Amino acid sequence: MNLIECRNLTREYHKADTVIRPLDGVDLDVERGEFLALMGPSGSGKTTLLNLIAGIDAPTAGTIVVDGVDITRLSRNRLAAWRSVHVGYVFQLYNLIPVLTAFENVELPLLLQKLSRRERRARTGNALEAVGIADRADHFPRQLSGGQEQRVAIARAIVTDPTIIVADEPTGDLDRPAADDIMNLLTRLNEESHRTILLVTHDPQTAGHADRVIRLDKGRFVSDRRPESVAEAPA
Amino acid sequence: MRQLPFEYAYRNLGRSRVRLFASLLGSGLVVLLVLAAAGFIRGMQLTLAQQDTLHENVVILGAGSEESIERSQIHASVAGIAAASIAGLREAAGVTFVSPEIHTALPVWASADDDQVRHAMMRGVRPVALLVHSEVEIVDGRPPRAGFDELMVGGIASTRLGLADERLAVGRTLYFDNRDWTIVGRFSAPNTVMDAEIWLPITDLQIATRRESSLSCVVVTLDTATFADVDIFAKSRLDLEIIAIGERDYYRSIAAFYRPIRIMIIVTAALIAIGGLLGGLNTMYAAFAARVREIGLLQTLGYTRGAIVLNLTEESVFTAACGAIAGAAMGLLFLDGIAIRFSMGAFAITVDAPVMLTALAGGLLVGFVGAIAPAARCLRMPITEALKAH
Incomplete structure (x- = not known):
């Protein structure tokens, strides 16, 4: 059974008299434990698709069923509660809260769950350990490098043990060694912990870490293939 | 949530x-x-x-002067007539709580050679005033004696005069009516207009204001009598041209102003x-x-x-x-x-x-x-x- 099932997914924006349609009736199935990369030029609809599956945007038409729940039917507050349990989001610009330490940033999603302080702290420590940044737990974001900040962001995304991890250009703001480092970490999380990961990237090398790569253009899928052939395909 | x-x-x-x-x-x-x-x-x-007024006082003043005691003029005999005519006024140790008073604003100088005129709120009283206005408490010195050019000042009278507080200490003097007056006492009457006043013997103030045969008002304290008793007295003595008004009501009307x-x-x-x-x-x-x-x-x-x-x-x-x-x-x-x-x-x-x-x-x-x-x-x-x- 598929973990994610999107049917006839459409997203439209209205600007004055113009209708912009970044996503135009796509269907998508993602299996549990799959590592899927979404590629395409700017404005192709890849981030829109990611945001819809993550439940931070609502489609104009179509359905999104994640683990048996049609999230398009959830109210705003129920959707927020659903996100807190099922989605771990990794951003290009990390989005760590500057006034909180690395530990507190990672702990933040757990405050939404009914956990004892001891359990919360243990899970936060484990998440930081898993991304190899436990020794920076007391550091504030300004005291960390970009790569370290992204590791903390990944720890924050996995700390709730979410159903899916969505990552929007997670290496877009990093140099190559740091980017490889982050991608190796995400690959390890996928392979060892069987986490389902949806990744948006412009970079074929980054997409090469995924099991499957979907190319979008003008809101539609133009290819859906294994990564071996991605590096050679035109961007 | x-x-x-x-x-x-x-x-x-x-x-x-x-x-x-x-x-x-x-x-x-x-x-x-x-x-x-x-x-x-x-x-x-x-x-x-006047929330601190412990007793229910009634002011008897001249008809037509309800808005200002200072403008009121009633005959000096009203105090004695009121004491004799109104039954049920408060008494203590043989003294009936009837206080004849003169209220006036007078120009005052810090000394004879002071150029700055200051306007003081003066109240000429007899010793019974300290009984009628029970919120007045002498905090320093003693009450002034008649005929000795003595006076006592309220807690914030210095502000009213625009003088430093120590300038009105006991023993200092103020100048008016062409002579020095010695401050022999200080009193406190918090949250009342009296706290800003200067009190002196009524006979001295009568001389200073050249109104020997008239008063501003008579303030009486009720015991078993009611306001209506005083009101009937005022209305029945047409010859005296007086009216009665509750002290609190008077100040309430001033507050409305x-x-x-x-x-x-x-x-x-x-x-x-x-x-x-x-x-x-x-x-x-x-x-x-x-x-x-x-x-x-x-x-x-x-x-x-x-x-x-x-x-x-x-x-x-x-x-x-x-x-x-x-x-x-x-x-x-x-x-x-x-x-x-x-x-x-x-x-x-x-x-x-x-x-x-x-x-x-x-x-x-x-x-x-x-x-x-x-x-x-x-x-x-x-x-x-x-x-x-x-």
Whole structure:
């Protein structure tokens, strides 16, 4: 059974008299434990698709069923509660809260769950350990490098043990060694912990870490293939 | 609804020292202002309401002079006639509580060679006045003796005269009616107009004002008698041309006269407070607008809009509360007790519990309203747009 099932997914924006349609009736199935990369030029609809599956945007038409729940039917507050349990989001610009330490940033999603302080702290420590940044737990974001900040962001995304991890250009703001480092970490999380990961990237090398790569253009899928052939395909 | 930790709100205060300082200053000033305005009004109210009057006094004064005792003239015999005619007035040790009085404003000088004229509220009394006006307490010296050019001064008479308080110490003199008068006593009558007055023997004041055969009023204290008894007496003695009015009612009518001033003070304070509120709104909007992406992140993590608004409000109200406490402390230190002159005498700015609560509530309101509107505006933005904000 598929973990994610999107049917006839459409997203439209209205600007004055113009209708912009970044996503135009796509269907998508993602299996549990799959590592899927979404590629395409700017404005192709890849981030829109990611945001819809993550439940931070609502489609104009179509359905999104994640683990048996049609999230398009959830109210705003129920959707927020659903996100807190099922989605771990990794951003290009990390989005760590500057006034909180690395530990507190990672702990933040757990405050939404009914956990004892001891359990919360243990899970936060484990998440930081898993991304190899436990020794920076007391550091504030300004005291960390970009790569370290992204590791903390990944720890924050996995700390709730979410159903899916969505990552929007997670290496877009990093140099190559740091980017490889982050991608190796995400690959390890996928392979060892069987986490389902949806990744948006412009970079074929980054997409090469995924099991499957979907190319979008003008809101539609133009290819859906294994990564071996991605590096050679035109961007 | 799961809440964001208060720690987050608290630490956000440290993001910008300038903003923090502006927020503290804003709420502190609003509190100080509300404190000054409310304390002013409260002081005036307390003074004119004569709330501390222990006994029910009735003032007998000249018909047609209901709005001003100073303009009233009644015959000197009214005191004796009233004492003999009205049954049920308070008595103690054979003394009936009937106080003939002269109320007048006189030009006074600090000394014979002083160029500055000062207007003093004078009350000519007999010793019985200390019984009738039981809130008057001699705190230093003794009552003045008739025929010795002696007087005693109220607690805030110095403010009324525009003199330093020590200038009216026992043993010092004031100059009027072409001679020096020695201050032999000081009295206190807090929250009454008497506190700003100068009292001297009625016979001395009669001579000084050349009104030997007339009084301003007679004040009587009721025991078993009622106001109606005094009123009937006044109305039945047409020959004396007098009327009776409750002492509290008299001062209440004076308070009504000053209502436009109170309204003006309230409106001015409200306008400045609204200015402070708009400043607070601006500061908080700038603070929250800089964190739009962070607010988007919190929503992405699963925090509801309600939880985020609550946290932002906590941050704003906490800052406002700190400013309010500082403002209130300054108000208590520097405003409480300051004496203000007005035409009838003087009164003290009173910072009591109701005034303090009003001022603190004003400060907290700045924090609350200052947060709600900017927070709501930030949260109206879709999450996907908020995450793109710089």
